[in-house]
Structure formats: structure tokens, C-alpha cells
Amino acid sequence: MKIGVVTFPGTLDDRDAARAVRLAGGEAVSLWHADTNLHDVDAVVLPGGFSYGDYLRCGAIAAQAPVMQTIIEKANEGLPVLGICNGFQVLVESHLLPGGLIRNEHQHFICRDQKLIVENVDTAWTNQFTLGEEITIPLKNGEGGYIADGETLKRLEGEGLITFRYSEVNPNGSMNNIAGLRNARGNVVGLMPHPEHAVEPGFGPDTKVAMRSGVDGLKFFTSVLKSLVEA
């Protein structure tokens, strides 16, 4: 299974995302922002970083990139797409997911091991989790506050599109503790925290068992591989 990992100028976590794909058993294919060709990948990851410096609005300039035009088209046809942090912002700016992400309420960048509740397991990227499961993956952002108007929030809640919620601490002032969303079809998922930083023992968050041994993020990638096999 080939999973594309997009690199925009200013993308930072592309190598980490590719490593996560490999550790999950997939083949990582790097996709270039200026290329409209997706090279026959079966799914796409939009990794974290500061595409185009996050200038203007996070993800806004990247959303205009040639590669995104193809991804938007294919996502609407069902291609699994995961947007992590800056990738989530790109998805929102591309209108593949609703709402917006703004400056953290406390005005600072924050990097922490974040607890999340998995609220939805019927997506291409979350089917290996159990509903209500608490997971810990790193969060690191300056503009991760999720906002949407009342109507949109109501719809997200009503249709069960909220996929992850912050647990214990709301690190950035997100409305309704929203950490991640899915689209109606379940092929597109975006979240602020970084599953690709919790995939390899020794380099993830601390756990009760051992330092830096958390690998809760791996299931995002095994989920998509599973859904592709079954598709």
C-alpha cells in the first residue's frame, strides 16, 4: 500500500510522517507541492510544519498549491486523507473540513504530551481504535484553537463528525474541546496533535511503563492500511 506524504515549502514533519507509514507497514511516497500528479498513492498524509511560514493564515497559501487541487478532487471521490496540525489547517483552508484554526487562547506556542478521547472509529484513519479510548500523543502548535459558528458546531456534534476531543487539558482554547474532525464520508480526517510523533518506542511521549515509549499514534497508520486492504 502506497501512502503519499506531501511536502510544501516549510513542511517539517514529512520525514516523521513517512517513518510512521513505514513503521505501520506501508510504503511512503513523497509528493511535491508543485506536482499535480499523486503517483498512484492509495492515501495521502498532509504533515505538520509551517507551510509558507504560516503567513497570512496557517495553511492558506498551501491550500492554493497545485498538489492540493488534485488532492481536493480525489478526496471528494473517497481518497483517504489525513491532515496533521498544519495539514489539518490546510484541509480547513481547502474547505474539505469546516471551521477554522486560530491563535491559541494563551497566545503561546505549546508543545506537550496531550491526552485525547477517540470519539469516532468509523473512519479510514481511526478504525483500529476503540470508541472512547484515551490516547496520548504530542501536541505542538501556536494556532490550534478550533472555531466555527454555532450552526456548524451543532452540525458537527449532531452528525458525529468530531473525531478527537482534548481530555483533561484544553491546550489551545478549542471550542467544544475539538482536537480533530472527519468529513461525512469518513475518508478525510484532520487533527491538531501529532500521531507521527508517537510511533516508535524511545521517541514518543512518556508512559507509565517507560520513558518516551508511547506509540498510540501508530494506529492512525495501521487503520488506513486496514481500510485499504478491505476496500
Add this chain to the structure above:
Amino acid sequence: MPKIIVEVMPKADLLDPQGKAVGNSLKRAGHNVSTVRIGKRIELHFDHTPTEADLEAAKKAAADFLSNGVIEDVVAVTVEA
């Protein structure tokens, strides 16, 4: 040379954490403001005096790209001498 100014503000009913933080500071310093909101002033410079067409193009860019309609409003697109 005249330029085009695009002004973008966060939507009135949405959270503006930066404005809130600045507003609180101003209040602490004794200003009697009620609310502060912080948006963007985007200056588009040209090598020539901007034409009607440039203004039309700027208005379109303001709506499609320079602002995000989900969370922001374009409050003005004007030519400034």
C-alpha cells in the same frame, strides 16, 4: 504611488484571543475600551496607479484568498493615495 488596501477582521461573533489579550492589557493600563479586535491591513503595491481591473482583482483575492470567509470578514478594499 497609490496602493490598494485590503482590511480583514475576525468575524464579530467569533473568538479573537489576540484582541482579548490586548484588550485586557489596555484595561489594566486604565483605558476605558470595552472590546478590542485585531485584524489585518494588507497593502497591495503596484508599479503603476492601480486600475479598475486591479481593484476588481483585489476584491476577488480579498474574498477568496486574503481572508477566510468561515472566520473572517473583509471590511474594506480601497485605493489609497
Add this chain to the structure above:
Amino acid sequence: MPKIIVEVMPKADLLDPQGKAVGNSLKRAGHNVSTVRIGKRIELHFDHTPTEADLEAAKKAAADFLSNGVIEDVVAVTVEA
């Protein structure tokens, strides 16, 4: 209710990385802008029609606190209806 608008821009001599990135993006999309600069539009709202004193206070805050004189200029402080 009228409000006070403070407009702050990066100093002309200094790099404005944000404006540069947005300018490049607009050029790629076919706009014929030469340079883009991005600053702030800060709206100060009051519970009353701002007075002369409020405007004076806003001008002072604009210079001392709302802008950083080392890298930014206050381009206008005005009352807007």
C-alpha cells in the same frame, strides 16, 4: 457605535516576510502586484462614542504598546463611524 481604528505597518526598510510570502502567492496566481505588506488593523470599541480624550489615549497606546517602534510604524489612528 463609532470606534477607534489603529493601523500599524512593518517599517518600510525592514523585511516583511509575511507580505513577501503573500505577494509571491498572488503573483503566482497572476496578480500584477509589485509588493505586498501586511500590518495590523486594531479596532478599539467603547461603550460610548469615543471622546477626544479617548483618541488621545489611543494615540499614546498606539505608539507605546500597540506598535513596536523598533520595527513598526503607526500609520493612522482614526475614529470610524
Add this chain to the structure above:
Amino acid sequence: MSITIDTTKEAKATPDKHQPWKELGLKEDEYLEIKSILGRRPTSGELAMYSVMWSEHCSYKSSKIYLRQFGEKVTDEMKKHLMVGMGENAGVVDIGEGWAVTFKVESHNHPSYIEPFQGAATGVGGIVRDILSMGARPIAVMDQLRFGDVSNPDTRRVVDGVVAGISFYGNCLGLPNIGGETVFDKVYQGNPLVNALSIGALRHEDLHLASANNPGDQVILFGARTGADGIGGVSVLASETFDSTGPAKRPAVQVGDPFAEKVLIECCLELYAAKVVAGIQDLGGAGLSCATSELASNGNAGMRIQLKNVLLRDDSLTPEEILMSESQERMMAVVPKKDLAAFEAIVNKWEVEYSVLGEVIKEPRLYINWGDEEIVNVPPRSVAHDGPVYERPVKKPTWITALNKDTTANLKRAETADELATQFVEIVTSPNQASKSWITDQYDHYVGGNTALAMPDDSGMVRIDEKSGLGVALATDANGRYGYLNPYEGAKLALAEAYRNVAASGAKPLAVTNCLNFGSPENPEVMWQFKEATAGLADGCLELGIPVTGGNVSFYNQTGDVAIHPTPVVGVLGVIDNVARRIPSGWQDQGHNIYLLGETKDEMDGSVWAGVIHDHLGGLPPVVDLAKEKALAEALNAASEQGLLASAHDLSEGGLAQAVLESCLRFGVGARIFLNELKADYAIDDTAALFSESTARVLVSVGREDDVKFVGLCEARGIPVHRIGVTDGTNLEIQGIANWELENLANAHANTLPELFA
């Protein structure tokens, strides 16, 4: 607007024209020296070049004679791992398996006081370009910060801006921040210190040098466009005290664009991989003046440059301003003609702008034209390397004898358990001892996926090779209070602490970098401090057998006549064959034995206890014994290789009290501590047992099954070892003194900085 150009022809024709050498920071004899080198008066462009390149910041004119000893006090054994030593942009150390690393720490102190956010941000940007210019991929950053007193309102402005600037630039570059230092002290009020360190990794064959030696090679400037940023920054900001009146019309600060730098990094790495770059140099202080003259001088060659080819952001720049501009995110490459097309393809791919400025020539002469007019015609060596060297007057301060006599002997010590417990809490929650997580949480330490250790552990550690697990550890330290009491010992103490931190994490110390922050070199007493500190550091490195590979000097950190404490920041790099065996700084499991390694003496002078409890600074700093540090490091290394250590945490500021608390808080595991045997064996009281800052000590926890082996290992090596407790529960109990719920201590420790600055 027309610009009047001062040409070499004009210079010959008007030999007596008055020139503003003084305003540019040159001394009269320096100006005369320039005239004699050129055989005429310099053009204004040449004057600009010489003035920045001969400034203290670029020429090291006051420090050079002392820095030499870092290259002289070395053995062949020490040089064994050194691929590139001092003098290049950064030193390069062979770490085995075909890998090398390059690392360096640099100051951006003065700019960070004027404009904290941009000053700190561009400080990170500058040091990362230094690393990049060696051919390495930058892999991590660290920051060493000194701020004024927490109660001074200006401190908040500086703290907020500096931390946000480092966070913004480093995070945006995708470089994990793996550690640093944060100290508050009123001596830094008008002179905060913002030092930034970067480390990069490269394969041996990828080493690049800043040298142009092949005639015909093209000289290319690429990256950001040149603007009016920081013009005069080098001479005005970095070399003179603030009251000097420099040319103030142009901005004195630079604005950074980390996005542009990130793209530049990827672009350069692709250029290196394509082997199209014969020489490369970053543009930092002194901009083009520095890059052209250094590249040519290093290659014993010359250059012909057309200055009109420089891509500008602002057409109104004069040729002199272009030569001096410190616009960020620029690099200069020397590219063989045959590789030009390949070079262009790569920079175009990354949408990086470039222009060919000229070419390398055989004659060792730097010719710079502005259109048809020749505005610079100089020997590059005279600009870049043969600048003035001073042997400034040195005078041992008269006040130091009295200071050293004013010991802590007569300070009142706690008499009751309650008093001790109160002091304990007061110390561990004081701004310098409290948790730094309010700062470090603003830094990304995950990016890259190779961070094996970061704050709050003793050193930062990154994996270099994903297959073998080979990695490096880095720690930096400096204690200005010790440095003030005795600069020679102070420098050694900084070295010893950084060395101990690296050893405590399981790595083997290999090499040293430093950033020497001092007052004005024109003050003989400061010069004495500098002389002592450099001697201490060089002697210490020789004793430990690890070489200095590079560093940076920052003088003029003083307000009026008052200098900062001598603050020699020392960074130690270690290597570890597999990061999987790294050691955390806190206990992870219940029921482990806690051992204190090393000897505890009653050494309270200069300590945190003296500072926090008594607001006292006097006497002599703790004795440093590097042979003992070395033995301790070797024991830790052996124990770690045998997998005997569950945790290790060095003792430093705040002594045992601080180390015990931090070890508990790392994973939230409590402990019962007993001090009686320790006190009896060393004939010390509770105060000394808890708060003495004796060196060469480490606190470790060991699983019961490894106990005998571990104690045997220490005893065989002559390392004093005391069992002082056991990990247990969720309380910290110090028998006979106090019993705290860890959660309460954790909150108090964590809340100090947010309460001050959030």
C-alpha cells in the same frame, strides 16, 4: 535618486578627504593602518568593509591572543576526533560509523535587548546557517538565556520577546530544542544574554568549507534579497556600548524569516548532495564584506565582484550599505562553471532567488565594482584575517581579595527541621531553580523524531543514525556567580558541570564549544576576568582530554561602568553508541535504591542557598577536581553500558536538595531520603548535606537486582558511594526534616515562572 560613488580613482585623487572612521568605530591607528595597507585612503566602501570586519565582533581583536591557547593546550589524542578545528564557521567532530557532527554556540545579546523577539529569532537563524555552511544538516538547537531580576518590569518585556523569538524561529525551522539554560540575576538587567547553539550532522564525505580557490569559479549570492536590515548592526550593536551614536537612520535590527531559512536549508542540502558547491559561506554579521573577503582569504585567492548584481529589496541602498547589510537568510556559494546549470536547477526548484556576483581569480585581491566604477580593491586577507590584534591592559581587581574573604562562614544556618524545610521550598521554587517548563513548553522538541532526551533531562540527546542508534548528547552550563568570585575556577566549573551532565545521560564526552560573555575589554579588570576564564577553560579541557572546537566571544555586556558577571557558557558534546541505553534524570520505578556518588563538603560560598536565603555573594566557589569528574564519568559510562542505572542526575546549583526534588518530579515517583550516614561520614550539617554545591557528584537510582554489582563497580573505581534513600510512593520524605506530597511540590515548582510571566 542619484548616489555619489566614492571610487578607488577618486580616493587616489583626494587623499586628504575627511572620512568618518571614528563614527564607524575605528581607532585612529586602525585607520592609518588601512591607509598604509592600501597605499592611499580607503574608498567609503572599503572603509565600511574594514570597519565592520575589524570590529571586535568580527575580528576578535581583544580576545585573539587568549583564544589561541584552545588550539595550543591540546594533545594528539585530543585532536584524534577533530576533522575541523577552531577558525572555521564551526568545528567538526568525527563520531564514528562515517558520521561527523558540527556544533557551535553564539551570542545575540545586544540585538535581543533592543528588540527581544527579532534579536533572539535571528540569533537562532544565524547559528543554524553557520552549521549549514559546514555541509551538515542542522538537527537541533539549544538556548542559553540570562535575564535581569524577575521583579524589574523590563524583564518581562525581554523574557516574553526572547522566548517567543526562539520558539518562533526554531519551531518554524523544524529543529527540536533539546535544552538550554535560564538564569535571572540583576547583573543582566541592561545586558540580557541570549546565546544560541546549533548542532548538525553530516557524512564525512559531505564536509564543506568556506573557501574559494579555483580561478573561474562563479561567486553566487542566494537566498533572501538584500535590504537595509541591521546596517551598522555589527559595529554599532555588537561592538560598542549603547550610548555610542552610530548612523541611526537605517534600521539597526534585522527581521528574520524562518520560512525562507527552512527552504534555504533544504536547498543547500540538495546542492551539497549534487556536489555542485566548491565553497560555501553563510552571511551573518558584516554580510557581503565578510563572505567575500573570508572566502577569498581562506582560499588564498581573490575575487572580482559586480555589486550591481546583488538582488535588492530596496533600490535606494548605497554600495556601502549593500556591503554592510545584515539581511538574514542569505548564503554565498562558489560554484564551478560546469556545475552552474545544475546549481540553477536546484535553486529554481526551491524557488530560491540567486544572482552571480562575479568569479574567483588567482590574484589574491578582492575587486568590487559598482557598474563600471571600481569601489573596492583590497587584499582579502587584510580584511578577513590580518585585522588588528590587541594585547589590552590587564589588571587584577583590587576588590576581589575582599570579596573572596567575605565567605558564608558567618551566615546563619537553619536550626530546626521546620526552618530547613522552609529553606528547601524557598530554594527549589526560586526563579532560577524552579521548573523551566513555562519556557521549554514553547519549544518543539519532537520534530524530526530523533529526540532521545530533552528538557528536563540533564542533556539533550538526538539520534543520528536510525539503524544503529548512534547519537550525540549536549549540555551547556555557566554560573556567573562562580565566575565573579573566581573567573579561572568559574570557567572550569562550567566545563565540569556540562561534562557531568553529558556523562549522567550515558554518553561519552568528546568535544567542547563556548560562548564567552563578558563586559568591556577596554576595562583592564574585565580583561583580567577574560584572561583567567580562558586559561581555566583551556586548562580544564586539557585535563579532561576534550578539545575546544569553536566558540564565540561577546564583549561590551555592560551598562555604564558595571559589567555583567563573567559568564563563559561552555557546551560539551558527547557520543553514545546507541541512544536506547540513555539514562533519564529521574526515578522511574518504586523500590529502587538511591545512591549519591562523590564527596560532599561544606561548600556554601556562591551557592544558591547563599543567594536565595541570604542574598549573599562572596567567598570562593566550590573546588573543582577534574580528575574526579573524569573518574565519575567513566564509572557512569561503565554502569550504563552494563545497564545498571535506572536514572542518573547530576548535582549542581541547589545541591542535593534540588537533585532529589527533580529526580522525584521527572516521573512523579516519590522517595524516602536519609542523610545521617552522609552527615557523619563527611562531618557536615544538614545545611551542607542538602544545599552544598560540591562538584563531581551524581545522584543515581539502581534496581535491587543490580545493587551489588553497582556498588562494587563504584568501589573498584574509588568513587565514594552512599546509599541515601529509596524510591517510594508519591511523597518526598527527608527523614527528620519534612514529608511533602509530591504533587504540592510539583505545583509550587511549576508555578513560579507562569506566575511571574504568563
